[in-house]
Amino acid sequence: MPLLRVSLLASTLLGLTCAAYLQGRHPTSTNEDNQYTLQNKRQAILWDFSHIFYTEKNVAKAFNKYVTENYTQHNPNILDGRQAAIEALTPLFSTEGMVFEIHQAFVGGDYGLVHVKAVTPGQNDTAVMDMYRFDGLEIVEHWDVLQTMIPGVNPHPFF
Ligand SMILES: *[C@@H]1O[C@H](CO)[C@@H](O)[C@H](O)[C@H]1NC(C)=O
Numbered sequence: 001m002p003l004l005r006v007s008l009l010a011s012t013l014l015g016l017t018c019a020a021y022l023q024g025r026h027p028t029s030t031n032e033d034n035q036y037t038l039q040n041k042r043q044a045i046l047w048d049f050s051h052i053f054y055t056e057k058n059v060a061k062a063f064n065k066y067v068t069e070n071y072t073q074h075n076p077n078i079l080d081g082r083q084a085a086i087e088a089l090t091p092l093f094s095t096e097g098m099v100f101e102i103h104q105a106f107v108g109g110d111y112g113l114v115h116v117k118a119v120t121p122g123q124n125d126t127a128v129m130d131m132y133r134f135d136g137l138e139i140v141e142h143w144d145v146l147q148t149m150i151p152g153v154n155p156h157p158f159f
């Protein structure tokens with residue numbers, strides 16, 4: 001018993017010493033904490049945005065909540081700006097029977113990636129990679145890549 005206590009005490013002291021040592025070695029730890037917090041907030045935003053946008057298909061709600069007014073758009077068929085995106089996507093997303101399945105949604109640095117399967121009755125399914133750029137806690141820019149899901153030589157599924 002005393003031996004266990006001594007070893008617990010020793011490992012606690014070792015842990016504290018290591019923590020103090022690491023703290024000392026990283027004078028920018030506050031900065032790192034801030035980066036970590038920012039990353040977590042952006043991750044939460046991306047998940048909530050994706051849920052409202054793709055799952056609930058409430059384009060206006062998702063965009064008004066998280067997208068900046070002068071959103072930069074790289075999809076050649078939609079003009080810049082939050083309102084232009086809402087106007088272009090709302091009719092599309094209200095297509096009868098259209099469903100989006102979110103397979104991945106994650107944040108790295110200033111970017112958020114969402115890998116989505118879009119299913120529209122009577123059409124080939126589409127694999128979509130939407131990339132968003134964050135400025136602070138706002139989504140300010142968007143790129144997308146779309147792939148028609150037609151079977152090829154490789155039997156691995158698209159998702
Ligand atoms: C959007 O507007 C803000 C505020 O006016 C400005 O700081 C920012 O540079 C603009 N972004 C783009 C991409 O035009």
Ligand SMILES: *[C@@H]1O[C@H](CO)[C@@H](O)[C@H](O)[C@H]1NC(C)=O
Binds near residue numbers: 122123124
């Ligand atoms: C789906 O893709 C196949 C292969 O390209 C094509 O022949 C077919 O017309 C497409 N179906 C629809 C509904 O567009």
